[in-house]
């Protein structure tokens with residue numbers, strides 16, 4: 001499996017670049033961490049890769065096929081974005097998961113789901129929490145349940161936006177141990193975490209206009 005991103009650029013509403021000309025390839029079992037200051041565009045980069053945000057320049061391919069060739073829903077199933085905070089939802093996690101399963105079978109993505117309740121249980125999420133309303137759950141519970149649902153869909157690549165930001169250090173390590181078995185693009189502000197999980201790294205810096213000084217534009221790439 002190979003995700004290739006070529007020359008990806010995104011403009012801000014004022015017409016200047018948020019980021020410019022990002023190229024990166026991610027192979028099976030790699031974890032590419034993305035770090036950089038707040039507002040530099042890390043979340044937006046993940047959203048562009050998952051086709052949730054428009055971008056002005058660039059292309060991407062999963063095993064040499066573009067998002068259009070897969071169809072966008074299929075692309076997003078294969079390359080799954082897990083937001084930092086789940087949007088406020090009605091109902092319970094179990095109801096949400098049942099709807100997702102029905103939707104994915106309608107989309108003919110007939111992959112076999114793993115049981116997310118079991119995945120989350122390994123991270124100390126009590127089974128009973130799946131029947132509580134989302135708004136009765138803590139930030140850390142929502143974060144682990146959202147991650148477990150994403151993993152249960154068996155995406156080829158996970159796009160993780162600060163996936164452990166709401167967790168205590170012990171639980172964070174538990175979740176990391178699971179996520180390290182997957183192919184991920186992983187936004188983190190935590191350098192210790194980056195050191196533990198990264199096989200490759202991308203550090204974004206604020207874009208500075210070419211006319212000013214090209215050498216200071218984006219990307220320290222290790």
Ligand SMILES: Nc1ncnc2c1ncn2[C@@H]1O[C@H](COP(=O)(O)OP(=O)(O)OP(=O)(O)O)[C@@H](O)[C@H]1O
Pocket residue numbers: 018036037038039040041042043044045
């Ligand atoms: N929906 C939106 N509409 C307009 N601008 C947005 C939107 N979402 C984010 N932005 C802007 O785009 C820029 C990049 O935001 P983004 O969330 O990608 O940064 P980030 O590096 O992930 O930040 P953080 O580390 O704080 O999460 C910021 O200037 C932000 O204000």
